[in-house]
Amino acid sequence: MRSETGFDPALYDRFPTRDERPREEEEDLRRIWCKPKGWEYLFAVNNNYIGIYYLGTAFLFFLMAGVLALLMRAQLAAPMLEILPQGTYNQVFTMHGTVMMFLFAVPAVEAAGVLLLPQMLAARDLPFPRLSAYAFWAYAVGGLCFFASIFVGLAPDGGWFMYPPLTSKAYSPGINTDFWLLGIGFIEISAIAGAIEIIVGVLRTRAPGMRLDRMPIFAWAMLVFAVMIVIAFPSIILGTLLLEIERAFGWPFFDATRGGDPLLWQHLFWFFGHPEVYIIFLPAAGMMSMIVATVAGERLVGYRLIVLAMIATGFISFGVWAHHMFTTGMPPMTTGFFSAASMAVSVPAGIQVFSWIATLAIGKPKFNAPGLFVMGSIVIFVTGGLTGVMVAMVPFDWQAHDSYFIVAHLHYVLIGGMVFPLFAAFYYWIPMVSKRALSERLAKWVFGLMFLGMNVAFLPMHLAGLQGMPRRVYTYLPGQGLELPNLISTIGAFMLGLGVLLFLVDLARNFRLAPGEGNAGNVYGGGTLEWLPSELYSTRSIPVVTSREPLWDDPALADEVEQGRYFLPRSATGRRETIVTSPLLAEPQYLQIMPGPSPWPFAAAIFTAGFFLALTVQAYMFASVSGVLAVISALRWLWETDRPVEIEGVDIGADIRVPTYVTGPSSHGWWAMVILLVVMGMIFLMALFSLAFLSSNQPGFWRPPPPLGEAIAILGLYAVAIGLALTARAGLRRSPFWSVFALLLSAAVSSAALGLDYVSWSSSELDPTASGQGAVVYALLALQACAAAIAILMALYCAARAARGLVPQPRNNSIDLAMLFFVYTAAQGVTGALVSRLVGAGG
Amino acid sequence: MKSWFIMMGGLVLWAVHFFLLYLLAEFGGSGPGIRLAASLLTLVILGGVAWMFVAVRHKTSGDPFARWRRRAAMLALAFGGLGIVFQYLPILLVDR
Numbered sequence: 001m002r003s004e005t006g007f008d009p010a011l012y013d014r015f016p017t018r019d020e021r022p023r024e025e026e027e028d029l030r031r032i033w034c035k036p037k038g039w040e041y042l043f044a045v046n047n048n049y050i051g052i053y054y055l056g057t058a059f060l061f062f063l064m065a066g067v068l069a070l071l072m073r074a075q076l077a078a079p080m081l082e083i084l085p086q087g088t089y090n091q092v093f094t095m096h097g098t099v100m101m102f103l104f105a106v107p108a109v110e111a112a113g114v115l116l117l118p119q120m121l122a123a124r125d126l127p128f129p130r131l132s133a134y135a136f137w138a139y140a141v142g143g144l145c146f147f148a149s150i151f152v153g154l155a156p157d158g159g160w161f162m163y164p165p166l167t168s169k170a171y172s173p174g175i176n177t178d179f180w181l182l183g184i185g186f187i188e189i190s191a192i193a194g195a196i197e198i199i200v201g202v203l204r205t206r207a208p209g210m211r212l213d214r215m216p217i218f219a220w221a222m223l224v225f226a227v228m229i230v231i232a233f234p235s236i237i238l239g240t241l242l243l244e245i246e247r248a249f250g251w252p253f254f255d256a257t258r259g260g261d262p263l264l265w266q267h268l269f270w271f272f273g274h275p276e277v278y279i280i281f282l283p284a285a286g287m288m289s290m291i292v293a294t295v296a297g298e299r300l301v302g303y304r305l306i307v308l309a310m311i312a313t314g315f316i317s318f319g320v321w322a323h324h325m326f327t328t329g330m331p332p333m334t335t336g337f338f339s340a341a342s343m344a345v346s347v348p349a350g351i352q353v354f355s356w357i358a359t360l361a362i363g364k365p366k367f368n369a370p371g372l373f374v375m376g377s378i379v380i381f382v383t384g385g386l387t388g389v390m391v392a393m394v395p396f397d398w399q400a401h402d403s404y405f406i407v408a409h410l411h412y413v414l415i416g417g418m419v420f421p422l423f424a425a426f427y428y429w430i431p432m433v434s435k436r437a438l439s440e441r442l443a444k445w446v447f448g449l450m451f452l453g454m455n456v457a458f459l460p461m462h463l464a465g466l467q468g469m470p471r472r473v474y475t476y477l478p479g480q481g482l483e484l485p486n487l488i489s490t491i492g493a494f495m496l497g498l499g500v501l502l503f504l505v506d507l508a509r510n511f512r513l514a515p516g517e518g519n520a521g522n523v524y525g526g527g528t529l530e531w532l533p534s535e536l537y538s539t540r541s542i543p544v545v546t547s548r549e550p551l552w553d554d555p556a557l558a559d560e561v562e563q564g565r566y567f568l569p570r571s572a573t574g575r576r577e578t579i580v581t582s583p584l585l586a587e588p589q590y591l592q593i594m595p596g597p598s599p600w601p602f603a604a605a606i607f608t609a610g611f612f613l614a615l616t617v618q619a620y621m622f623a624s625v626s627g628v629l630a631v632i633s634a635l636r637w638l639w640e641t642d643r644p645v646e647i648e649g650v651d652i653g654a655d656i657r658v659p660t661y662v663t664g665p666s667s668h669g670w671w672a673m674v675i676l677l678v679v680m681g682m683i684f685l686m687a688l689f690s691l692a693f694l695s696s697n698q699p700g701f702w703r704p705p706p707p708l709g710e711a712i713a714i715l716g717l718y719a720v721a722i723g724l725a726l727t728a729r730a731g732l733r734r735s736p737f738w739s740v741f742a743l744l745l746s747a748a749v750s751s752a753a754l755g756l757d758y759v760s761w762s763s764s765e766l767d768p769t770a771s772g773q774g775a776v777v778y779a780l781l782a783l784q785a786c787a788a789a790i791a792i793l794m795a796l797y798c799a800a801r802a803a804r805g806l807v808p809q810p811r812n813n814s815i816d817l818a819m820l821f822f823v824y825t826a827a828q829g830v831t832g833a834l835v836s837r838l839v840g841a842g843g
Numbered sequence: 844m845k846s847w848f849i850m851m852g853g854l855v856l857w858a859v860h861f862f863l864l865y866l867l868a869e870f871g872g873s874g875p876g877i878r879l880a881a882s883l884l885t886l887v888i889l890g891g892v893a894w895m896f897v898a899v900r901h902k903t904s905g906d907p908f909a910r911w912r913r914r915a916a917m918l919a920l921a922f923g924g925l926g927i928v929f930q931y932l933p934i935l936l937v938d939r
Contacts, residue, residue: 002906213911304911308918315854316926319861333868333877336933341861344926584846585908696870 007587014654016565025570033537045129048515051115058108065099073493079478089474090157097160109283119530122207124578135193137605146183156180164254185240186612195229210545221286232275234682239268251775259701259772270321278317284421295371296363309348342392369443373424384412405465431520435512449499456492460485527552541566572650600637663811694772695840717753718826725822736807853923
C-alpha cells in the first residue's frame, strides 16, 4: 500500500523547508486563534479551553463523589451508627456510584482526549470544536443539576444500576428515579457527542505521515474507547427511555405481570455497563503506555500487541455483560458462554500489563511522580483483575454476588485501572498546560497516602464480603466479626481522602493555567508530539511524522516546527483551519476550515439541559419551550457552517496544494454522520432485541402480529423515500431547489409509511399499556417517529439554506448528510415493519 | 474498510461466533439440536479463520505499513481462533 489517496509520499522530502518564514504569519495565527475575553470564555470552543474545563469539572465530580464515599465509610465505621439515616444512605451510595461512573470516569477520560489528542496528533484542533463545547456544557450543566438533587433529598436511591421492579412507579413513586433516568440519559448523549468528535479526530486529523502504525498508543486507546461508546451507550439510552416511559405512561416493558420482564432491563443496562468498565480502563491504559515508556526511557515493548490487545478488549468486553446476571437463573449454557468470555477478557488486559512490566524491566525506570503512580496502578489493577477472574467462575460468583467482596473487586479494578493512571497523567501532562510542574516532594506523600489508603480501605472488604456482609446495607449488627474490617476500611478511606487533599494543596500551590502563554515544558522527556512548543493554535507548523516517538528520533524537530518549516506554517485562508488526512496513512487530503467561538453551542446545551430537567420535575410547558429553544440554537450554530469557500485550493506548505472543500465519503462531516447513524442503529437494534427477548420469555402475553402482507405497501413507500433521497444528492447538479424538493418529498413519503404502519398496528388492537409486546411495538414506532420528525426538520433546514443561496452546486455537504439520514430513516422503517411482524408470528 | 477488516478479521469472527452462540442458547430452546448447531457453527467459523489466515499469510509486501497490518492481522486471527475454541468449551462441559 504505497498510497491511499494518490498522494505522492516523495513530497514529504520537501520538508523541512529552507526559507525563513515571515514573522507576520505567526502574528496572524495568534490573532485568528486569539484568547477569549470576559464572557467569551463561556463561548470558547478551542480544545485548550474546553479540555481544561472538561477535566476540571470531571475532577470536581470526583471530589464530590469522594466526599459521599467518606460519609458512607463514617457511617459504617462501627455497627449501628446513625450518622446517615437509612433513606439518605441509599441516596448517598446511589449517587456515589452514579457520579463516579457517569460524571467522573467517562468524562475525565473523554476530557483527556479532547485536551491531549490535537496536541498529540499535531492538529490545530479536533474537527468539530463546537460539538466538543456542546458536549462539555451539556455534561457540566446537566451533571451539576443532577448532583444538586441530593441537597433536597430528591437524589435517586435505587443503586447505580437502577434495577426494576425496585425502580418502578410502584416501589419508587417519587421523582428520585426520574432524576437518574433523564439525567443519565442526557449525559450519555453528551458522551456520544464527544465520542464522535474523537473518532473523526483520530482518524482524520493526524499529522501527515502519522500512519496507523506510528500513531501514539493513547490515540489508539481513545479510538477504541470512542467506538465502544458508540456501540455500548445506545443500550443505556434505550433502557432509560423505556423505564421512564413505563413510569410515566404505564407501558409495561419491565413488568412481569403484564408481559414485560425486569431481566430485560438488566440485559440493556449491562450491555452498556460492563463495556463501560473497559471504556474507562482503555484510555487510562493508553495513558499508562505513554507514561511507562517515558518513565522507563525506553520504547514501549510490544506496540503491535498492545494495539491488538486494546481492540480485542473492545470486542470481548461486549461478550461479558451477563456475568453480572449469573444469579438470575439464566440457562446454564448461556451462563457458560458468558463465564468463558469473562475469563478470556483477562488475556488482552494481561498482555498490556506484561508489556508495561517488560518496558520497565528493560529500561531504567525513574521513581518520579508519574512513575510511582503507574507502578502503583499495575499492582492494584492486577489484584483487581485476579479477583475478577475469580468472580468469572459461576460457583464462586454465586457465593460472592452482592457482597462486599464485589465492592472490593470493583474498586481495585477501577482505582487501579483508572484513578491511579489518571493521577499519573495529571503529574505527567500538567507541565504541558501549566507554567509550573507539580511538586515531586509532595507527590511522594500523595502517592504514599493514596496507595496505602486504597489498600487499607479495600483489602479488608474482601474479608467482610466473604464473611457475609452484603453491599448497600447502611449498618450491621455487632458480634458478626465485621467490626474490625469495617473500622480498618474507614481508616483507609480517610487516608485515601487525605492523599487527594494533599494533591489539591499541590495544585493550589503550583498549577498555573495559562493557555497560550507558555508552559513548564517537557519535564519528563516524552517523545511524542504533544511536547512540541505550542500556543492556542497548537504547533507553529504541522510536522511530517516518520516514527512513533518523533522527538526522541529527531532532536531538531521541535526547532524546525517552531520556525514554521513544515505543513501549514500560516493561515492559508485567514480563518481557523487544520489539515484533514487519510485514515490509514495520514496523507493530506484537504484543508478544513474550522468554526470559531460561538454562543450557540453553549445555548443549545443550556436549553437541552433545561428540557431534560424540566421533564424530571414535570414542568411540561417549560420543557417544551426549552426543547424548542435547544433545537433553534443547534440550527443557528449549524447555519454558520458548511459555507461556500471562495478559495478552492491552497498551498499548505512546500507548494503542496489541497482543496478547501470536499464532499462525499472523503469529508469529515460524512464520517460523523455515519457514526451518528450507527448510534441510532444501535438504539434501534437494542429495541428489536427487547422485542425478541420478551417474545421468547413471555410467550403467554404474545398476540399474533398483523399479517406480513400488510407490510408490502409500507415497504413500497419506504423504497420510494430511499429513491427520492438518493435523487436529492444527484439532483443538486441540476438545481438546489430540485434537490430540496426531493428531500421534502422523501420526508413526507417516509412519514406516510410510518402512518400506515401505525394504522396497521392500531387496527390489530394491540395496546401499549396492556402487554410487553404492545409496549415494545409502540416504542419502535415512536423511535421511527423521532427519526421521521428529524428528517422533516432537516429537509426544512436544507430548504432554508437553499433559499439563502447557501447550497452551492454541484455537491454540498448539508444535502449529502441529509441524504444519508433519510436513507437510514427509511431503512430503519423497513426493518421495524418487517421484524415486528415476524417476531412471535409463529406462536 | 478493507484494511480494517484484514486487521480485525479474527476478532470480528470471534464476535460473530459469540453472538450466534448466545442467540442459539437464549432463543433456541434446550434440545440436543442446540449442541449440534453450536458445533457446526464453531467448525464453520474456525474454517473462516483458517481461510483468512492462509489468505493473509500469502499477502506479502515490501511496504512497511502493509507488513505491519499483515502481522497484526495474523495475530488477531490467532487470538480470535483460540478465543473461538475457548468459547466453545461450555458446549462440551455444561450438562444441560
